[in-house]
Amino acid sequence: VNHAPFLIGSYAATAIVLAALLAWVVLDGRAVARRLAALEARGIRRRPEKGGAGA
Amino acid sequence: VWDARLTSELVLLLMYLALIALWQAVEDPGRAARVAAVLTLVGTVNLPIIKFSVDWWNTLHQGESIFRAGGATIYATMLWPLAVMTVAMTLFFAALATMAMRNEIYRRRLRTLELGAAAAAASAAVAGAAVGAGARR
Numbered sequence: 001v002n003h004a005p006f007l008i009g010s011y012a013a014t015a016i017v018l019a020a021l022l023a024w025v026v027l028d029g030r031a032v033a034r035r036l037a038a039l040e041a042r043g044i045r046r047r048p049e050k051g052g053a054g055a
Numbered sequence: 056v057w058d059a060r061l062t063s064e065l066v067l068l069l070m071y072l073a074l075i076a077l078w079q080a081v082e083d084p085g086r087a088a089r090v091a092a093v094l095t096l097v098g099t100v101n102l103p104i105i106k107f108s109v110d111w112w113n114t115l116h117q118g119e120s121i122f123r124a125g126g127a128t129i130y131a132t133m134l135w136p137l138a139v140m141t142v143a144m145t146l147f148f149a150a151l152a153t154m155a156m157r158n159e160i161y162r163r164r165l166r167t168l169e170l171g172a173a174a175a176a177a178s179a180a181v182a183g184a185a186v187g188a189g190a191r192r
Contacts, residue, residue, distance in 0.1 A: 021151060
């Protein structure tokens, strides 16, 4: 019995699902980071910046 | 059909779906996390049941075939790919879970900042209205 189609199909299906999962997490991370950066650009931060800290 | 391994895995799937539903149902992420953590802890009881289900009940599923006295009974051409893929999947999901945790931390920081900004805007509006009312008097 030739098992190759079943094996190749299984590996291919798994690879597609894992790639989709990875893409989802990476794209979600980028979207959240982008929204955080937009808020910080508007001057909204978690803690107020220390005055003259870097000067 | 009601094989012990399959049935205990079905219970695991149902608990996982319940976890997702619970997480979505509670609005406050902090409270949702606590409730979900409790369900997760309760759910771990199912793991040894799944593991030992093939020993405790007489089922269609084969008995223990890897970690057993006298060595594994799986043929080497299947055992090695299984071992390699087990390690690979564990590392992949550890990486994925770490990335998802970082995303969640960012998401909560974002929520805190947005709530803080909204509260500041609301109090500024109230103060502005009070000043306006005082000037009209």
